Amino acid sequence: MTTYSPAQAAEVSGFSIDTLRYYEREGILRPVARTSGGHRTYTDADLGWLDLVHCLRDTGMPIADLKRYAELSLDRTTLSARVALLEEHDRRVQESIDALRSQQDKLREKIAWYHSQGA
């Protein structure tokens, strides 16, 4: 099983080392394995989880919700609660995409107006 140093995990996951530690403190990332000397060693499973975390953060999920999702993930009997949480998040993502697009339309009208003014 491949393992990764903190620097490698940061490289692969796209989070900074500080952020990885922060997520672990917050319970978003389960306690990472350590060497005898106390240095963290990330596994492929950790990185897979972080990939999902990245997706959720990029779509605007707050840290608190991520924490909730992580807690649910510790319990094997919570599949439906987890999927409900993701589906709810998906709805919010859709709303923000829609909002962004409609505001973008307004923005483009304004730009068109400028062009009509000879800009």
Add this chain to the structure above:
Amino acid sequence: MTTYSPAQAAEVSGFSIDTLRYYEREGILRPVARTSGGHRTYTDADLGWLDLVHCLRDTGMPIADLKRYAELSLDRTTLSARVALLEEHDRRVQESIDALRSQQDKLREKIAWYHSQGA
């Protein structure tokens, strides 16, 4: 010419009174007219401007850029600079919509995976 009290301007614009004052301090909103007693009176022109500000904020334009745009708007000879700024912003908005959508696809794959697990 219709004018608006701070409370009315907040109601119509969708910004709080505090935010309106903050924008004025920051130079995002030009100095608003006052009554003899010093109370602000917003005009239709102010509200029109605030509508654009809302659009730009909703699409993620930072306060600093908004300030820059507001400064340009004080000078009648800067139409092309203003439109360039808006077009650049439009590109960033498009990028964030695209990013959001591609992350949403990943999210939906994850949700589908849960359903395949019987959730």
Add this chain to the structure above:
DNA sequence: CCTTGACCTGGAGCGCGCTCCAGGGATTTC
């Protein structure tokens, strides 16, 4: 070994965009 660089912890600090507060003056309502 010894050096060099990566990593550790706990906690403070930061950047953004507001939001709230105290203490006081203006305005509207009756």
Add this chain to the structure above:
DNA sequence: GAAATCCCTGGAGCGCGCTCCAGGTCAAGG
């Protein structure tokens, strides 16, 4: 003209999500 609202200013405070720091420990290369 008094009471009840609304608004003023300057400045402090806050919530989020990191980010940085000091002071020390661990690990890999020569």
